[in-house]
Amino acid sequence: MNLKRKDDQVDTMYVPFNKKTLTTQIDQAFSVSAVAKLVAAGILTPKIRKQGPFELPAIKPEYNHFCHLLGEVLKNLPELPDFSGDKKIAVMSDYGGEHSDALYQTYSFLFVAMDKTGPFQARMQELRQKHKIHHPYSEFKFKDLRYAPRKRALPEYLRLVDTLIHGALVTVAIDRKIESVFAMSKAAAKKEITKQLQDGGFGTWNFQTGEKLLRILHILSAFTAALTHDQQRLLWYSDNDNINADGHERSFAHTQSLFGSVGAMYMTHGFEILGFAKSLADKSFLDDLLSVPDLAAGILHDLATFDDTGEDPLGEDGKVDVLKWIATSSNFLTKIHLRISPKSDGTYEAHTLTLEPKW
Numbered sequence: 001m002n003l004k005r006k007d008d009q010v011d012t013m014y015v016p017f018n019k020k021t022l023t024t025q026i027d028q029a030f031s032v033s034a035v036a037k038l039v040a041a042g043i044l045t046p047k048i049r050k051q052g053p054f055e056l057p058a059i060k061p062e063y064n065h066f067c068h069l070l071g072e073v074l075k076n077l078p079e080l081p082d083f084s085g086d087k088k089i090a091v092m093s094d095y096g097g098e099h100s101d102a103l104y105q106t107y108s109f110l111f112v113a114m115d116k117t118g119p120f121q122a123r124m125q126e127l128r129q130k131h132k133i134h135h136p137y138s139e140f141k142f143k144d145l146r147y148a149p150r151k152r153a154l155p156e157y158l159r160l161v162d163t164l165i166h167g168a169l170v171t172v173a174i175d176r177k178i179e180s181v182f183a184m185s186k187a188a189a190k191k192e193i194t195k196q197l198q199d200g201g202f203g204t205w206n207f208q209t210g211e212k213l214l215r216i217l218h219i220l221s222a223f224t225a226a227l228t229h230d231q232q233r234l235l236w237y238s239d240n241d242n243i244n245a246d247g248h249e250r251s252f253a254h255t256q257s258l259f260g261s262v263g264a265m266y267m268t269h270g271f272e273i274l275g276f277a278k279s280l281a282d283k284s285f286l287d288d289l290l291s292v293p294d295l296a297a298g299i300l301h302d303l304a305t306f307d308d309t310g311e312d313p314l315g316e317d318g319k320v321d322v323l324k325w326i327a328t329s330s331n332f333l334t335k336i337h338l339r340i341s342p343k344s345d346g347t348y349e350a351h352t353l354t355l356e357p358k359w
Helices: 065-076 118-131 148-164 186-199 207-227 252-263 285-309 319-326
Strands: 003-005 010-015 049-051 079-081 088-096 104-113 167-175 232-238 271-278 333-342 348-357
Touching (some): 065 207, 065 348, 079 167, 079 207, 079 333, 088 207, 088 285, 104 207, 104 285, 118 148, 118 285, 148 285, 148 319, 167 285, 186 207, 207 252, 232 285, 252 271, 285 319, 285 333
Parallel strands (some): 010 348, 167 333, 232 271
Antiparallel strands (some): 003 010, 088 104, 104 167
């Protein structure tokens, strides 16, 4: 995989192809009828994309470098989905690169116009019945792509994602050599993050989990600010993770409260309803949406690792389909890939990755 610098903000990553290849009571405002007419998302509304630059005037000069970095990334994006005609927006999030030998930590977010997801929901029901992956509900997980029925369904699932979801898929890979994006050293960040979260009434967090939580909330808040509009309804739906687990010294409620605090650093508008939920054992079509950032976080980690080491990212069944999907543009789903890398002066920089497949 060759990595060519196009300018200070954009890298082109050439993807090789040389091998064989909520709870059930979530506010009813977010429920979607499965009997919606089966048409592509783009036919439902003429408002598909809006053009940049995307300014975030809420960011103040005294905010940390990570805030300004995200602001610059958004300012340089050419386009984003246009959700101005939508009432209900959801963001699904998942994360990768937490195993001990990972070179990157990845954070992926799917922003989706929930008003338009009826066709996707109905087609997913048909797909699951066709491949017999509805009872039990078999999720599309990057760590387990080898299960035969799910593997056979994967290419069609990815086509439904690209043709029936109006939204943005944002995936950020942060080099693990960057111990903290909020301080120049791990020691300084460890002391500051733990103290600030506790003093702010947001619970007790160790450095590793606190750093992860803040990274997620800053990325989530920056893109939410650019994508959403005043008085829309927003739902954040996350996989089960240590950032939303309940414990003796912190809870999911602390995470929700902190999102409001971090969000105020980026957003100048409010929401009619702001909802939070995490995946439960009783799965729904929301988990079909949640699988999208799971796959994106996994494959971008492998691609970034391959770019650094030459380690083959296609060594496991199913990855070829995910790789081809992530590198192919969609008419309705905007795919944004970012890599944050360290600089020699101890700071870091961000580059937008353009994946160009060779097939």
